[in-house]
Amino acid sequence: MKHVISPLDLSVDELDAVLSLAEKIIDHPENYKTVCQGKKLATLFYEPSTRTRLSFEAAMLNLGGNVLGFSSADSSSASKGESVADTIRVISSYADICAMRHPKEGAPLVAAQYSSIPVINAGDGGHNHPTQTLTDLLTIKKLKGRLNNLTIGLCGDLKFGRTVHSLIRAMIRYDNVKFVMISPDELRIPDYLRTEVLDAQNIPYKEVNVLEPVMPELDLLYMTRVQRERFFNEEDYIRLKDSFILNAKKMKYAREDMLVLHPLPRVNEISTEIDDDPRAVYFKQAQYGVYARMALIMTLLGLDGDGLC
Amino acid sequence: MLNISGLKNGVVIDHIQAGGAFEIYNYLNLDKEDDCSVAIIKNAKSNKTGKKDMIKIEGPIRADLDILGALSPNLTINIIKDGTIVEKRHLSLPETVTNILKCRNPRCITSIEQELPHKFKLADKNTGIYRCIYCEQRYSNRS
Structure with a gap:
């Protein structure tokens, strides 16, 4: 039995298989609408989430399965002090697979250690969010046609942004990938990511403070939100939240085929004036998130969809 | 001396x-x-x-x-x-250590679930850096 707790829990080959399955689902969703009939997904969400929870639920419903769960710690036995280990032991007897979001880092790993059903990490604090990474990779593969030979701009909160950290770790497994990090000094990527991941593997990257001059270099621009909940200090949040807003003026510097991705929700870091720009693919990315999760659920349940295409 | x-x-x-x-x-x-x-x-x-x-x-x-x-x-x-x-x-550095180092990351699951063992993995042999297996926070005896 396999769990997906970190974006690297899937090897490149396993990831390729999941992405290929997701692309087949995109092409022929009708072929998959009963593959999870009789199966149940438990969504254990200890903190509020709109799109991730609904995306998981939509994925399971699209596959003909059922969904049960809770959407905040207050409505779960966690409010009575039950441990993650005890909760997952019980849920294992109710469902076939589980998606867990938890404000504390490492909670899904604890669940995986005690679970008898596959556990998918649906976000643990500022740590990992592997299905967002899977969504990002599917979007890039589907819309750029490749996962190698890319120059990727990462903009905004690169310090606390878990999606960025996971994307870096996932993308360095492909050939000739370069990064351009665009952020205020206070929100640069953590040192360990720079030294233990990028420098250690000789991955080319540069760190800049201004977006416009680097725009022409980019194949992709991955925007992130400056998240209030990641700050201990309200003053720092207010001072930095409007840094690096992407608007139509800045988009003029971008290539015709550069894609703009964003894990959503957006606050104001992407102006709504570029929503209709064909290069702005963040809503399509959210849609692909459902397909990515469908493919992952099928894979972890051992339903590889062979013969369905 | x-x-x-x-x-x-x-x-x-x-x-x-x-x-x-x-x-x-x-x-x-x-x-x-x-x-x-x-x-x-x-x-x-x-x-x-x-x-x-x-x-x-x-x-x-x-x-x-x-x-x-x-x-x-x-x-x-x-x-x-x-x-x-x-x-x-x-001494050589053990690959994993349990309940010897303590994770001090307030965002780690070990901060609220007191009975969980504190487990660390050796992340870098050359520098002796250990990371918590749950949150991947680097161990520091200064924090």
Whole structure:
């Protein structure tokens, strides 16, 4: 039995298989609408989430399965002090697979250690969010046609942004990938990511403070939100939240085929004036998130969809 | 150079990272070792690192000393018998350590689930960096 707790829990080959399955689902969703009939997904969400929870639920419903769960710690036995280990032991007897979001880092790993059903990490604090990474990779593969030979701009909160950290770790497994990090000094990527991941593997990257001059270099621009909940200090949040807003003026510097991705929700870091720009693919990315999760659920349940295409 | 010839039978834990002696003292529960005499030397001069801590223990000690490498990389253990050093151990870093290092990340699941074991994995052999298996926070005995 396999769990997906970190974006690297899937090897490149396993990831390729999941992405290929997701692309087949995109092409022929009708072929998959009963593959999870009789199966149940438990969504254990200890903190509020709109799109991730609904995306998981939509994925399971699209596959003909059922969904049960809770959407905040207050409505779960966690409010009575039950441990993650005890909760997952019980849920294992109710469902076939589980998606867990938890404000504390490492909670899904604890669940995986005690679970008898596959556990998918649906976000643990500022740590990992592997299905967002899977969504990002599917979007890039589907819309750029490749996962190698890319120059990727990462903009905004690169310090606390878990999606960025996971994307870096996932993308360095492909050939000739370069990064351009665009952020205020206070929100640069953590040192360990720079030294233990990028420098250690000789991955080319540069760190800049201004977006416009680097725009022409980019194949992709991955925007992130400056998240209030990641700050201990309200003053720092207010001072930095409007840094690096992407608007139509800045988009003029971008290539015709550069894609703009964003894990959503957006606050104001992407102006709504570029929503209709064909290069702005963040809503399509959210849609692909459902397909990515469908493919992952099928894979972890051992339903590889062979013969369905 | 500090004189260790005063020890007859015991152990000298040497080259402890400066400031780290008390953590090792606590881990080894030396306050409960009634049969041992213990001396802690803080900020002794070191040619390699500028300064270091040392612990000198006279008498029998029951704890597993080999695990101490995780607490303070580069430390050495000198076993003293009849007033002479009979063994000098350079500790290798264990791949994983359980309930020796404590994760201090307030965002880690171990901060709210008290019964979880604190487990760390060796992330970098050269620098002796350990990371919590749950949150991947680097262990630091300074935080």
